[in-house]
Amino acid sequence: MTQKVYNSGTGRFADGLTKAGARIEHYAQHATAFALANQVYENQKMAVKMADSLKNEGINKMSMYGTFFLLQGLYNSNQGVLARQIMSNPSDYTGSRTWANMMYNTGATLTTEAWDSTIKSNMSYSHAWGSAPGTWLIQGLFGIKPTEPGWNEAEIKLQPGGVESASVSVPTTKGKISADYKIEEDGTITLQMKIPSNMKMKIIIPGTEGQTLRINGTETEVAYNTEGYLETTLYGGSYLITGGQSAIDNSELKECQNIVYRSCGKDWSAYETDGGTTGKSQPLHKIQMRLNQIDGNVKYSVHVNSKGWLGWAKNGELAGSSGMAKRLEAIEIKVVPKGENIDRGRNAYYSKEQTLNTE
Structure with a gap:
């Protein structure tokens, strides 16, 4: 498995293989997290690189259920600091996938079904899915x-x-x-x-x-x-x-404040670090992104209903579709140095009238 779907350059596992046996060049956080949880690594050096790749994403992107396995993988690979950050990170950013957000911002006194109501509006406020720390404080921290x-x-x-x-x-x-x-x-x-x-x-x-x-x-x-x-x-x-010796590390995971974006369901949102359409019951059709206060290029590719993954857009270009009723189902984002060649592949944007990268 490590030979087929592991990217040794980035420390991440790909989502799978094509029918022809080629590696799918898409790397969801889940793929690396589940590999860590099941100890699919050759040595501790590889495990650390996998954990670093998760940390470099800035925040936990796993579902509440999936985070159980993320914590398992981090403790299996001796990454207790990152595991503790995910459990205790006190960010007040709505939608943060941490238990601190759950307790501080949702008013919950027991573990909930989802991270907060922006993810699942009718979530239960008493659900076993959220109880992962009960296991990993004992089997992980201790x-x-x-x-x-x-x-x-x-x-x-x-x-x-x-x-x-x-x-x-x-x-x-x-x-x-x-x-x-x-x-x-x-x-x-x-x-x-x-x-x-x-x-x-x-x-x-x-x-x-x-x-x-x-x-x-x-x-x-x-x-x-x-x-x-x-x-x-x-x-x-x-x-x-x-x-023995144990360093004190009380650092926090940081939310990504260096990418701003706007998205469009029926109407465009403003450019923000959370430029979505929460609470409007609007599926997203297109999106634009740009960097905020850092140098480089941001490139992004979207997965469109019935069309699959589109090509790469960059630095404010449109990604998605218009006039075709094709919702966005996933997005991959990368920040790369200025001057790095961006292989666009397929078009990043489709409209009913024409196939273009701009509107």
Whole structure:
């Protein structure tokens, strides 16, 4: 699969293959996210590049349901910072795909069916689809999960991701696991744990090669893996573990403010960073985009009902159709350096009277 649909230059997976076996040159965020979730990568370096490609898109574009698998993939590939940003990013931009937006801006007190009402106007305000953090705070941030049936063996793999302290209690068939950690000012981790008496637990803590851990006051040599973690194994009991190293990263994902656009259903909207037709019950037929306060070219291609993907438009040119009742179904956007050749392929714009790139 990595040979067929992975683009090693960008770190992204394509959506699939044509009947002839050629790679489809369209890269939805979902394709890379699901590959990460299912550990479809050859090594940690490749996983990091895939995660970076997701971060470079600026915001989460997944559905609420799909974001469960996005978080799974990020924690699988040791990208706890990005996972935490997606869960906690406090952007007040309407439509943001974060739980902070859900709680701050929709007034929800339970997880909702969609990110907010601009995406689904009749959404439920109590829906299991939105409960992904309930899983990934335990299995991702704390990394507590069984590694053998019946919890005979388990592991805790801390990925704080900028959360300076947290505690959790996890019921299992062997008894309750409790964990409480704090990142000290120098980055050292203090972890208090209680492990059920009949359980074997692998402890995995961020650290650097050559470091030791102090366990209940005793300096203890531990293994180091090449992914940047210290490892040791403990059995049932209460433990105070200190050591390792975890950087504090409280940064936020940023919404894209460098592209402005306007779109047309029945009427044109204004050029804005959110230049859509929300609340007007109008399918979009055409769109124009341009860059805001940065150098380069913005190119964009739209998928039109019954016509498929059109060619590339750039820098304010029209993309879509006019007078043909063909709605836009998807859009791909790329920012490229000035002077870079843009292979337009098919026409980017169709009208009832003629086939042109301008109107």
